[in-house]
Amino acid sequence: MAKQVSMLKADDLSKRYEDGVLAVDHLNLGIRPGEVYCLLGANGAGKTTTINLFLNFIPPTTGTCYIKGIDVTKDPLEAKKYVSFVSENVMLYGNFTARQNLEFFAKLGGKQNLAKEQYYQVMRRVSLQEKAFEQRVKTFSKGMRQKLGISIAIIKDAPAVLLDEPTAGLDPKAAEEFLEILGELKNEGKAILMSTHDIFRAKEIGDRVGIMKEGRLVMERTREELQYEDLVKIYIDYMKSEPLTA
Amino acid sequence: MLKTIVRKELQENLYSYRFPLFAIICILLVPLGLYVNNLNYIKSVRDYNEQMRLADEAVASIKMQDVMAGNVSIKGFRPPSLLSIISQGFESALPRFYVFSPDGYMPGESSSGEASILSVQGKIDFVFLIQMVLSLVGLLFASDVIAGEKESGTLRAMLSNSLPRDTILVGKITGGFLALWFPFIIAFVLGVVLLLVRAFPLFVGDTPARVLSVFLAASLFMLIYFAIGSMISSSSSKTRTSLIVILLVWVSFQLVIPRVSDMIADVIYPIRTETQVSLEKSLLAKSVDTETSRELGRQYVLIYGNEDSSGRGDNPTPQDAKWDAVKKEIESNARERKAQQVKQIDDAYGREKRIRQNIATNLSLLSPSAAFARLLADVCGTGEIARRKYDEAVRDHGRALDVSLFSRAKRTVIALPSGKTSLRFSIQPIDVKALPKFTIAPASLAEAFKEDWASLLSLAFWLIAPFAAAYVRFLKYDVR
Secondary structure (H helix, E strand, O other), rough: OOOOOOOOEEEEEEEEOOOEEEEEEEEEEEOOOOOOOEEEEEEOOOOOHHHHHOOOOOOOOOOEEEOOEEEEOOOOHHHHHHEEEEOOOOOOOOEEEEEHHHHHHHHOOOOOOOOHHHHHHHHHHHHHHHHHHHEHHHHHHHHHHHHHHHHHHOOOOOOOEEEEOOOOOOHHHHHHHHHHHHHHHHHHHEEEEEOOOOHHHHHHOOEEEEEEEEEEEEEEEHHHHHOOOOOHHHHHHHOOOOOOOO | OOOHHHHHHHHHHHHHOOOHHHHHHHHHHHHHHHHHHHHHHHHHHHHHHHHHHHHHHHHHOOOOHHHHOOOOOEEEOOOHHHHHHHHOOOOOOEEEEEEEEEOOEEEEHHHHHHOOOHHHHHOOOOOHHHHHHHHHHHHHHHOOOOOOHHOOOOHHHOOOOOOOOOHHHHHHHHHHHHHHHHHHHHHHHHHHHHHHHOOOOOOOOOOHHHHHHHHHHHHHHHHHHHHHHHHHHHOOOOHHHHHHHHHHHHHHHHHHHHHHHHHHHHHHOOOOOOOHHHHHHHHHHHHHHHHHHHHHHHHHHHOOOOOOOOOOOOOOOOHHHHHHHHHHHHHHHHHHHHHHHHHHHHHHHHHHHHHHHHHHHHHHHOOOHHHHHHHHHHOOOOOHHHHHHHHHHHHHHHHHHHHHHHHEEEEEEEEEOOEEEEEEEEEEOHHHOOOOOOOOOOOOOOHHHHHHHHHHHHHHHHHHHHHHHHHHHHOOOOOO
């Protein structure tokens, strides 16, 4: 079987902010279609910066991000056609209903002229309550907002999905439901990069798990390798270890 | 994509509490302001007509002996400006009339003398509403146009799509402005309908073009403030910061710059008052008259040999002919000298006023509000051009009355060397019906735009610069 090309790829990626902080340090990463990559790390380890670099929210200091082989810095608009993004606090318009939010972001994602029923179907798929479809989002719980966020990613139907701590603050049931949907997306062949603090769920859903510390990817394990290792122990050991830079 | 963002922006505004609030303010205040000012205008026209009738009666009853005694004065009234219902401008500040007399002309009272103490805070006319209320609302609407999306994180969500940043910016500004503009259009149309119902002469002369210009200028002004708000919003990461800056900018543009400009002009170029100048002219006339009388007295004694000669008897003598010639020459020289010196005073005062006005105006044009108010006042015929035309009309009318009335009755005062004075009268026929009527040449709309190029330039700057700044700031914004 021919080796699959990475859908999401970071090539020697570094980011140093204006204040001198090196947020990402020579990161090399490749995520294939149908693969879930979980990025673990403490706050400030560089997980969100990595995602921001993939979305061209900030320019890299060195290195390149590729989405479907497209250089994100050189052609961001083309690259972003192939990626969906769900953040920790799903950003939605509070005065809009769930359907209106979905419709707006679907249109931004290039899905024009969808019927109302198509939006409803996506929301049903993520188990959002039927009565919430036409309710204003400002009344939604965090779990409901997350579901709507993943609906937006689903409706865009992009081959790559970036998730920035999507299960943070969710109750166990909502987090479980969220991971189920993620599993479905994976089975559809999406390449998923998820930054998270949730070690247990990372082990559960991730095909590969990486640990970031001070901007560097200090460890990477496959699902198979983790069957014989204790991820929690590895994580804590890395967090306790000496700083990488003086 | 642009359409999607514009539509979303419109929808978001429609669902917010501020939109109905603004719509209500707009729909209530614009027609109400026009209605009330229309009532004031009707009252002013009625007063003007009545005063004109009384003035005409007074002119018709002018008696020759009054003219000879120099006791005649004629009032020239300024008609109310039709579009003062939109922009009061100088309407209530200018004298309602001037009093013309053989000694020159003096300003009468202004209509602001009848105003209540509340008018000190500014009368609510259409321009005031746009300038004070809608500018602030425009800024407030724009305060969260970018900063709000940054704060809520929705900007990250938008930018994660294949969407050019300039499309987002243009879409958001367009949508936000339309949400501001639609209630204004409704309010304006309602106001116009109300005026038509009240039989306001809206279709007289170039009034429709002027009203359309007012509408376009007001729309442009709102867009300018929206652009300024957007610029501030795109430079702030929080709506609260944006709001504070917006309020400071608004206070500077509305209250500080226009007033400070006037104060600075007063300090660096103080000028005399109109009354002072009138008195100066009056004193000059008296001084010339006194000198003329003395010169006539000297010549009289030289020609007739003594002060007691009564001069012309039944049979004209060679001295009489010589006296007539000398008297004519002295009086003619005096008249010329007086006219020349009065003109010099008028010209010098005109220059002073222009320089002071230019300093104040040019400084105030740093504020788009001042530029807008100036432009609209001129478009509505209540601005600087109207004031200048009024001044010119007063001067011309003064000269015309001098020729056709005041100089027809000559009182020749001969101040004899002994200190005695001799009064001689000569009179030419006066046709009171043919006396010139006081009229003010109206300024055309084209003239208003031509003269207000600096205001237009200021408005153009304040439209383009904030957009450009917002664009640059937004393109360079690092999303984190």
